Amino acid sequence: MERDLHKSPTRDNDQDLILIQLEELFEKKKRIPLSDITFNVLGRQFAAHKTILAIRSPVFAAMFLYHTIELISGEVEVDDIDPDVFQEVLRYLYTGLTRSAAMDIMAPALLAAADKYLLGQLKTRCETHLIRQMSAKNCLDLLALTITHHPAEHLKKYAIEYFRRYPGDVMKSNEWKKMKEENPALLCDLQQMVFTAPTV
16 A cells, blocks of 8 residues: 655654654754854853744744854853753753753743743743742732733733732732832732733
8 A cells, every 4th residue: 555645744752752852862962063153151151053943932033044143153141041950041041841840940030031032932831830830929029020021911810810819818928028129110000000900
């Protein structure tokens, strides 16, 4: 029987092998001469491969596929992301994986980085993680995060619902007191957001 060449290719253990090899490439890239781009992130350098990054992120695709300064110099300056967070972004770009320990510590910062590099799946993953970790202590900060990194609509929805469900607990938190003292305008905006959002 003739094989149908138009059918989707079958996936077996080769897919797992490719993932393992990409993870090894990520871990060993400093020792592999094929890396062709260097990121200078607040004093730390990260070697990477333009092709992999361009495939995974439209921002990097635009940066590396056109006549940009970064393409010509082979270096990219990053001054708005913590180096440890950037390393986790690279891990995700190479492997599609995120470490749970890193998510526990870095999820808000990873969300911001995912927003910057248009990594939709990573952003959703961060939102989901933050929703699961939501408490009276961090509700206000997470709600503020949704203002600067759009569209974090799922996180915004759950933060508003949490605030409405436990307003007393949120307003007794140290975060509430701190924001009231340091940024009352933002606090006012967040309150208005909570009170005017449609009830689901």
